[in-house]
């Protein structure tokens with residue numbers, strides 16, 4: 001449930017003593033001084049199950065991570081926030097020991113975002129290198145943590161990093177691609193069309209996280225299932241193009257940051273709830289056997305060890321069956337690109 005974000009807590013004074021006792025998790029945000037990183041760090045620092053947040057970014061970040069940490073360290077929540085600045089010309093693994101040791105959840109919005117006219121794929125080489133530095137350090141200092149990769153292109157970077165974990169003898173299911181923003185957008189767009197509250201809508205979005213691989217399954221949510229079939233293709237397309245809508249509206253000054261931070265915190269809060277003992281579902285992009293592709297996003301139950309159950313895709317109508325084929329054809333190529341990178345670099 002999306003109220004796990006606890007934003008309403010801001011409005012009500014609360015008894016700190018009671019809530020401090022339940023704070024048990026250490027969370028790291030890599031790229032935490034960036035457009036997504038800052039609001040995401042803020043939302044995770046406001047999660048009352050979090051005892052410590054590491055904000056990591058590079059030395060030349062627009063704002064020093066120590067500044068973000070000092071700022072967020074004044075919020076009246078249990079979390080202690082600590083900043084870490086690293087030199088990108090040196091291996092991350094040599095610099096992140098204190099930052100990552102003891103982490104339960106690592107969220108990675110570090111990387112370069114899209115500019116108008118760019119696809120997520122254009123970002124691959126630079127961002128895969130950044131992700132690799134962080135993930136290698138996680139393998140060494142917090143191998144049991146769930147790593148939520150936000151850095152694009154998720155479709156290729158997740159297979160590459162999961163392969164890196166496999167090569168090190170670690171569990172590839174610790175590597176999870178965050179696709180929650182696609183769900184959030186689908187829910188909101190359905191709410192706008194139907195006049196229902198978005199809090200009552202939960203559209204599963206399966207496949208991957210780019211273009212046609214983003215596949216909202218409108219037939220599986222009771223509210224979106226009432227939308228007439230002739231309106232579905234445009235709604236499907238708008239969900240796929242939600243990121244581009246923001247990139248264009250920001251006119252070269254960034255991509256989706258605030259809605260992504262919200263979605264990253266939605267994902268992170270669900271993972272922490274699972275780790276705390278309440279199994280919680282969210283669609284996410286993981287190593288998978290639910291289709292013939294080795295990586296796929298479908299509903300995942302997060303439990304005390306992270307990914308607990310990967311659910312099948314359920315019943316699709318004929319439009320969705322056609323879309324699944326289209327999504328899989330494209331996703332297959334993007335997975336291969338990630339696996340090729342892993343072969344050469346990991």
Ligand code: NAI
Pocket residue numbers: 030031032033034035036037056057058060061062088109110111112113114123127130133149150151152153154178179180181182209254255256257260
């Ligand atoms: P941004 O440029 O505002 O922030 C990125 C941050 O990463 C910067 O502070 C930068 O200094 C930092 N960084 C660069 N190299 C680093 C390194 N080696 N270690 C640690 N930090 C490093 O970009 P923004 O808008 O926050 O986007 C970040 C990433 O998230 C991009 O790859 C973007 O495409 C992706 N994204 C993913 C979405 C999703 O749904 N999964 C949605 C929107 C964006």
